[in-house]
Amino acid sequence: MALTNEEIRKVITPLLLSGAKMLDKHCPKCGAPLFEKDGRVFCPVCEYRSRQKKKELKGVEEALMAKLTELVNSLPEDMDELEKTLGVIERLIGVIERYKKLEGGE
Ligand SMILES: [Zn+2]
Incomplete structure (x- = not known):
């Protein structure tokens, strides 16, 4: 580019x-x-581009972490709802892990 x-x-x-x-x-x-x-x-x-990209990834990761915290702090009482929410949390953690890996690499 x-x-x-x-x-x-x-x-x-x-x-x-x-x-x-x-x-x-x-x-x-x-x-x-x-x-x-x-x-x-x-x-x-x-080097500049790589720093910019890491900054962007960090921003996304932080937004996902905020959402994750929000979900964990408001787990539903209802078992069905709870199960659904836990599924979402699990997927969210997977996505966050992927972003962490991207940040680590080039
Ligand atoms: Zn270059």
Whole structure:
């Protein structure tokens, strides 16, 4: 995916200002120029995108956790209803686990 103006403004410009060195190599993944800082060569755009994605996933996970807490705190007395609710809780936990895994990986 090509760079957006926002990424250039938010990622590339501050890096240049921070004294990082722009190399004449490009990232094979997104085409952004690679940078070197403190002996480390990296693609600032891919790192930025990965952070943004993690932030999004975290937001979804937190919303799911809130719903889960709400359900656990208001379990119905009726056995049939309770069983249904427990089924929902179980599925919700499964979904949350999947999001946690996504956050851990790239
Ligand atoms: Zn990249």
